[in-house]
Amino acid sequence: MMHVLKIAHAATLPRLAAVAIAGLGLAGCYDNGGDPKIQIGDNPVLPPLQQYLIPPIRIAEVVPWANETPTVPQGLQVQALATGFEHPRSLYVLPNGDVLVVESNGPKAPIHRPKDVVTGWVQWFAGAKGKGGNRITLLRDTNGDGVPDVRTVFLDHLNSPFGVALVGQDLYVANTDAIVRYPYQEGQTSITAPGSKLTDLPGGPIDHHWTKSMVASPDGSKLYVGVGSNSNITENGIQAEYERAAVWEVDRASGAHRIFASGMRNPTGLAWEPETRKLWAIVNERDEIGPDLVPDYLTSVRDGGFYGWPYSYYGQHLDPRVEPQRPDLVATAIKPDYALSSHVAPLGVAMYAGTDLPAGYRGGAFVSEHGSWDRSPFNGYKVVFVPFSGGRPSGPAQDVVTGFLNANHQARGRPVGLAVDRSGGLLIADDLANIVWRVSSNRSERPQDAAESK
Amino acid sequence: MTLHSPSRTTPDRMDLSFSGEAIHPIVVSFPVAYFTAAFVTDLAYWRTADVMWESFSDWLITAGLITAGFAIIVFVIDLVRGKRSRTLAWPHAMGYVLAVLLSLLNAFVHARDGYTAVVPTGLTLSALVVAILLITGWAGRALIARRRQGAHT
Numbered sequence: 001m002m003h004v005l006k007i008a009h010a011a012t013l014p015r016l017a018a019v020a021i022a023g024l025g026l027a028g029c030y031d032n033g034g035d036p037k038i039q040i041g042d043n044p045v046l047p048p049l050q051q052y053l054i055p056p057i058r059i060a061e062v063v064p065w066a067n068e069t070p071t072v073p074q075g076l077q078v079q080a081l082a083t084g085f086e087h088p089r090s091l092y093v094l095p096n097g098d099v100l101v102v103e104s105n106g107p108k109a110p111i112h113r114p115k116d117v118v119t120g121w122v123q124w125f126a127g128a129k130g131k132g133g134n135r136i137t138l139l140r141d142t143n144g145d146g147v148p149d150v151r152t153v154f155l156d157h158l159n160s161p162f163g164v165a166l167v168g169q170d171l172y173v174a175n176t177d178a179i180v181r182y183p184y185q186e187g188q189t190s191i192t193a194p195g196s197k198l199t200d201l202p203g204g205p206i207d208h209h210w211t212k213s214m215v216a217s218p219d220g221s222k223l224y225v226g227v228g229s230n231s232n233i234t235e236n237g238i239q240a241e242y243e244r245a246a247v248w249e250v251d252r253a254s255g256a257h258r259i260f261a262s263g264m265r266n267p268t269g270l271a272w273e274p275e276t277r278k279l280w281a282i283v284n285e286r287d288e289i290g291p292d293l294v295p296d297y298l299t300s301v302r303d304g305g306f307y308g309w310p311y312s313y314y315g316q317h318l319d320p321r322v323e324p325q326r327p328d329l330v331a332t333a334i335k336p337d338y339a340l341s342s343h344v345a346p347l348g349v350a351m352y353a354g355t356d357l358p359a360g361y362r363g364g365a366f367v368s369e370h371g372s373w374d375r376s377p378f379n380g381y382k383v384v385f386v387p388f389s390g391g392r393p394s395g396p397a398q399d400v401v402t403g404f405l406n407a408n409h410q411a412r413g414r415p416v417g418l419a420v421d422r423s424g425g426l427l428i429a430d431d432l433a434n435i436v437w438r439v440s441s442n443r444s445e446r447p448q449d450a451a452e453s454k
Numbered sequence: 455m456t457l458h459s460p461s462r463t464t465p466d467r468m469d470l471s472f473s474g475e476a477i478h479p480i481v482v483s484f485p486v487a488y489f490t491a492a493f494v495t496d497l498a499y500w501r502t503a504d505v506m507w508e509s510f511s512d513w514l515i516t517a518g519l520i521t522a523g524f525a526i527i528v529f530v531i532d533l534v535r536g537k538r539s540r541t542l543a544w545p546h547a548m549g550y551v552l553a554v555l556l557s558l559l560n561a562f563v564h565a566r567d568g569y570t571a572v573v574p575t576g577l578t579l580s581a582l583v584v585a586i587l588l589i590t591g592w593a594g595r596a597l598i599a600r601r602r603q604g605a606h607t
Contacts, residue, residue: 051566051570052566053559053562053563054562054565055565055566112509113509113512113513113565114512114513114516114561114565115512115565231567232567232568233567233568234505234567234568235505235508235567235568235571236505237504237505237506287567288566288567310568319568320569320570321566321567321568321569321570321571322568322569323503323568323569323573324503
């Protein structure tokens, strides 16, 4: 299999597969995706859906960064904050400036269909099967030179953790199957006290989308948790989707929960918009109906809102793969606020309220795009910035951190979790290269910009 | 080696000596059963939309293709050994090959996610495969019957 995959990366898997079945007269046609720009913003162009004999798979060959770094626009600089992690997926900054790096990967996926065997090979080839540390590492920069000089294992023996939230002295970790609370004192570099479970979350045995993103409400009384679907499009049965594809609101005192919003296939990141104090989410949409379907999105999350999955996408566009349909729900489906274009896989969002980066970034959203695996040409593999004004996106997304793919379309890294550190730098977890990158203003290069942001 | 080497000129003889007979007809019955069962589970999925049936169909078609692969290997071995089947003739073999090719296509259709993995294309292909297997089986029997008649007169 390794040999086949090695050949496949040169030709790309779908082309190889197409050649393999061409002799049978069954060759599928693979349309290349169009310009992603027409699918960015509040009114994405949606082509008709198509279904495949063999869904396109296009994964990038993995190569090391060597001594290179991602690329940033003039006026910014990027450096590796720390390296050598075990699949860093999300980041959290404590009030004293300590950075928590959540090292995690999904639980072993069960094989329910012959297709699951193939999926496993594809993920392994894409470098997505790297062992997760199931722990949280703490980084501290005591002398303020931008280089962490303390590195400790903050919490160990977790179960596919992703979201982290601190409220007062309670530190919450969203494992894939439960929210666990730990006592935390400011300045602590490791927690050995046993955690106590606040509530169960939908976990195994399938656990298709395993990450549980989490933020606390501004008043600290609630936790909001993004729970992804248990399938691409209900192929594991609608029963497996109970309370999934939703944003949960968990009461911090009792652990009781309600569904705050539903129909969001995989809400991998949650953030509070700083101006209106509304909850926003990034959502990964469905696969296998075309290179330009369905755009992943960034949206405000309305209380009680239904966002379509699985029955429809982008409002009332029906998905014929779901049976039985629910016209009653589809009629209420909300069209998301802002499309990010198809298959970019947004896995991190950070609303920028810091002051280090140029003023243009103030109040907008950084979104990390892990990158496509089923679209040609590749889409994503970068961190973009969506400007906001009056609490709403106000313009096209700008590329901020690029170069995760090199000129030969090989992947050197893939951006995941984002966070803004205490001095206003943007932190990016790279789960392919096992690095945490830090983007900050390069004041020596653009002194006028530093003046501007005063 | 066997003591009584069977003659290849008498296709209707009742010789059950294993080493002397073609083995592939035994193996061929496996893909036939798997593909037929997949049609039944496809029907169940079409009516119930319960994914359990779709999973059954997936595995049954896959098992059918694997056992069909074995059957082809065994058929080639039989050819090399110079053993001809009492029941398999060339039109017959063509029917089986067509059924296997359509089932391969069907495996890809069944790999889709959700209801359209079966309805309507997957179900149609499964039905077509069963129809081809039935026609092939009937044609094979008719062929043998004619040969037997020819042998007796």
